Amino acid sequence: MENALGLMGGQATMIAITVFVMILGLGALLAAVFWPKRWRMKYRMEVIFVGLLAAMVYYADWKSTEIYTAYQKDFRAEQAVSGQVVEKDDKAFDRTLTVVSFQWGFAFLTEDNEISRNAAVVKPNEKVLFNILSNDVIHGFNIPVAGITAEIDPGEPRQVWIRAPQKPGKYLIQCVNYCGVGHAQMKAWLVVEGEVPTAKMTVGEKSNGA
Amino acid sequence: MAHELDIERMGGRPHWTPEDVIGNMSLKTLMFSNDYRHIALKGILTSLVMLALGGTFAIIFRTELALPDIQFLSARPYMSLMTLHGMFMVFGFVIPIVISICYYMMPKVLGTERLIWASGAQWSYWTLIAGAVLLIISRPDFTWTFYPPMSLRVGGGLIWMGYLAIVMVAISEFLAGAVLLKNALEAAKKGWKTMPLMGWAMAAEGVLLVGSTPMLGVVGAVMLTDWLEVTALFDPARGGSVMTFMFSFWFYGHPAVYLPLVPAIAILYTVLPWILGRPMWSYMSAVTAFILLTVLSFVVYPHHFQPAFSVSGWLQRTTQILTLLIFIPSTLHVFNWIATLWSDPIPASARRSVVFKFFISAIAFLIYGGVTAYLNAQISVDSNFIHNTYWIPAHFHAMFMGFVGQMAVAGIYYLYPYFTGRMYNQAMANTHFWLWQVGIFTKVTMMFALGYAYFPRWVVDYLDLPEWSSSQLVLTGGAYLIGLGFIVFVFNVAWSARSGQISPADPWPVEHEDAAASAVPAE
Numbered sequence A: 001m002e003n004a005l006g007l008m009g010g011q012a013t014m015i016a017i018t019v020f021v022m023i024l025g026l027g028a029l030l031a032a033v034f035w036p037k038r039w040r041m042k043y044r045m046e047v048i049f050v051g052l053l054a055a056m057v058y059y060a061d062w063k064s065t066e067i068y069t070a071y072q073k074d075f076r077a078e079q080a081v082s083g084q085v086v087e088k089d090d091k092a093f094d095r096t097l098t099v100v101s102f103q104w105g106f107a108f109l110t111e112d113n114e115i116s117r118n119a120a121v122v123k124p125n126e127k128v129l130f131n132i133l134s135n136d137v138i139h140g141f142n143i144p145v146a147g148i149t150a151e152i153d154p155g156e157p158r159q160v161w162i163r164a165p166q167k168p169g170k171y172l173i174q175c176v177n178y179c180g181v182g183h184a185q186m187k188a189w190l191v192v193e194g195e196v197p198t199a200k201m202t203v204g205e206k207s208n209g210a
Numbered sequence B: 001m002a003h004e005l006d007i008e009r010m011g012g013r014p015h016w017t018p019e020d021v022i023g024n025m026s027l028k029t030l031m032f033s034n035d036y037r038h039i040a041l042k043g044i045l046t047s048l049v050m051l052a053l054g055g056t057f058a059i060i061f062r063t064e065l066a067l068p069d070i071q072f073l074s075a076r077p078y079m080s081l082m083t084l085h086g087m088f089m090v091f092g093f094v095i096p097i098v099i100s101i102c103y104y105m106m107p108k109v110l111g112t113e114r115l116i117w118a119s120g121a122q123w124s125y126w127t128l129i130a131g132a133v134l135l136i137i138s139r140p141d142f143t144w145t146f147y148p149p150m151s152l153r154v155g156g157g158l159i160w161m162g163y164l165a166i167v168m169v170a171i172s173e174f175l176a177g178a179v180l181l182k183n184a185l186e187a188a189k190k191g192w193k194t195m196p197l198m199g200w201a202m203a204a205e206g207v208l209l210v211g212s213t214p215m216l217g218v219v220g221a222v223m224l225t226d227w228l229e230v231t232a233l234f235d236p237a238r239g240g241s242v243m244t245f246m247f248s249f250w251f252y253g254h255p256a257v258y259l260p261l262v263p264a265i266a267i268l269y270t271v272l273p274w275i276l277g278r279p280m281w282s283y284m285s286a287v288t289a290f291i292l293l294t295v296l297s298f299v300v301y302p303h304h305f306q307p308a309f310s311v312s313g314w315l316q317r318t319t320q321i322l323t324l325l326i327f328i329p330s331t332l333h334v335f336n337w338i339a340t341l342w343s344d345p346i347p348a349s350a351r352r353s354v355v356f357k358f359f360i361s362a363i364a365f366l367i368y369g370g371v372t373a374y375l376n377a378q379i380s381v382d383s384n385f386i387h388n389t390y391w392i393p394a395h396f397h398a399m400f401m402g403f404v405g406q407m408a409v410a411g412i413y414y415l416y417p418y419f420t421g422r423m424y425n426q427a428m429a430n431t432h433f434w435l436w437q438v439g440i441f442t443k444v445t446m447m448f449a450l451g452y453a454y455f456p457r458w459v460v461d462y463l464d465l466p467e468w469s470s471s472q473l474v475l476t477g478g479a480y481l482i483g484l485g486f487i488v489f490v491f492n493v494a495w496s497a498r499s500g501q502i503s504p505a506d507p508w509p510v511e512h513e514d515a516a517a518s519a520v521p522a523e
Helices: A008-034 A043-081 B027-032 B036-065 B075-109 B118-138 B160-188 B197-227 B242-276 B283-297 B301-305 B313-325 B327-343 B348-352 B354-371 B379-386 B391-420 B426-452 B466-499
Strands: A095-102 A105-109 A115-117 A119-122 A127-134 A139-143 A148-152 A158-163 A169-174 A187-192
Touching: A008 A043, A008 B327, A008 B354, A008 B379, A043 A158, A043 B313, A043 B327, A043 B379, A095 A119, A095 A139, A105 A119, A105 A187, A115 A119, A119 A127, A127 A139, A127 A148, A148 A158, A148 B379, B027 B036, B036 B075, B036 B118, B036 B391, B036 B466, B075 B118, B075 B160, B075 B197, B075 B242, B075 B391, B118 B160, B160 B197, B197 B242, B197 B283, B242 B283, B242 B301, B242 B327, B242 B348, B242 B354, B242 B391, B283 B327, B301 B313, B313 B327, B313 B379, B327 B354, B348 B354, B354 B391, B354 B426, B379 B391, B379 B426, B391 B426, B391 B466, B426 B466
Parallel strands: A095 A127, A119 A187
Antiparallel strands: A095 A105, A105 A115, A127 A158, A139 A148, A139 A169, A169 A187
16 A cells, blocks of 8 residues: 555665664663773764764655655645646546544545545545644644644644555544543544445554555 | 863762761751752752652553553543643653752862852742642643643633743743853853863753743743733634744743753763763763754754644754754764773772663663654654654653653762762662663553554543553553652662661772672672
8 A cells, every 4th residue: 555655665764774773872882881892982983973873864854855745746736736627537636535623523524515523435545635624722633554644733724645545444543632631532534445344443554665 | 082181071079978968957958058958959859759749640540541441530630640740740850850969969060169049049949849839739631731722721710820830930940040050150260171061061951941941931921811811822713823832832842851861961971980980981072962952952843843734844844954963962972971981991889889770771761762763853754653642752751761860860879878978778779770670661662662553642541452452551560660669769768868878988989899898889
């Protein structure tokens, strides 16, 4: 399934770098304390190490920006067609849902003005655009299976798009910003319709490009 | 890599003498004396009370979270406990405890012999106490970041006291910052180049406090007037904007997370050379790191609300780059510590002491929590599983509890003979050490695992998914171990003050031979 942010490649690399640096740091600390051999480091060692870190910083910024920019390009495609009469097939998104986030739940409004409380019904592998708004307090909008999070501020509607999973089923949509006592109940489901609907609920597999 | 100025830069040897400061003071001295030792002890003891309270709140809601569904705590009391836990731990424990330890160390290390403007520290203390009392009465349930407009609509009729408490915290921290800055500047008169690293750290801490807390005061005051419906700056329903709040609050909020970090680092830079009997590997690297960290801390704050709509384009990109750059000063510190440890044999006396053990594990937790922040800083990864999932508490619990909390207890164990005249019990201190290592590691690791599985923050109830419920159960176990370790610590500190071994004239002699079995601390 295609992740909304298309992260898996870049993300796995970043996690690998993190684990490597962590092992390097902890290993050096343990060696410094327990290994009998002593090492008087030259100052240039630190300069080299900082150079390495600067490269890591550069790589992270470059990769993260590349991924995020690619994600946002699709919005621009949508904006380009909005306001024009276009055939349904030409649209950048297969489905557009308006999401009202409120204390405490999500309501999904389809293009045909059908409203569903707490269930976004989509077809497998569809590219779905969510127009999200909040009229009361700050909410969060997180779909684990799609690997996307956004903060929804009152009075500032925004868009999030995802690629729906291939496998039919119920996938979690949740609020991740504290929004009042009902916050823990503020959940909804991404329902992917299919030939064999499965009732099993899931928080979703880690998104990957497979 | 020795430098001719290094001995001076170490602040010499510790020049306190073990004496029973605690036994020889009356309650009145403890409350109102302007002697730096009394002010520091008062701060340390109060912070430990705050830790006990904040910890008890955590144990209660952790027990509720051990299993899915709601067992005995409903959403509102849960959120009150959660909010008070956050506020007590941040404002009442991690920040004041390390500052208090620095109050104790500073006059001797910097050679000022007294705390300059001690009455400022006194006022800072009492303002904080007044704030804490107001906070408990008001019972806020809007998390320690109190995002409006939610925070303006919840809470009872007494919630105005909570906003007032925020203003008082700001005043208290501002005063503490002014005291630290004044002392550091006084010490610097003898020359910046020879000033011990404690002085540099206190200058940095002073700048952080004085620069950031006025904004917290303004935010608290505006929250109050917004709540009274005099103004509507933060309420979009009445023409305000939540972004005004975000940018103002986090302007304090990000430097705030370095407020406990910098003094904790200062304790390490001060005590580590003493117990190793040699100076730090590089003085200039530490100074550079302090300056860089201070500057960067004021400009990275939008990363706290990066997935908000208003943080986009150049602002988002700049924030990402600056946040990633934090890596450099933090690593300069850690590199320096490891290079110092590695350069020469570690004295047997250091290896025996629990202070050294806490130092090493604190550094390990700083690496654990710090390196993972490489992912937090990246917009693409942050917008996936990091923002407001348990990944974030995992990150700051590793830093606050794993590093700052453990540095604070290391500082207390080190200073213990100097303010009681006795040694703590070594066996109990070791028990405390291991309970905390297992507890904190379990807690932090389970939080990272939950964050990776998209577990949201601030929920009283959750779905019974295997990757969620099993981690929550283990996490609660870890919290119990930390609580148990704290009880052992408190018992040790209280019992040894009367019944511990009398401390020798130099409680911390540097000995390279293990044969010196008579040395204190002995196993």
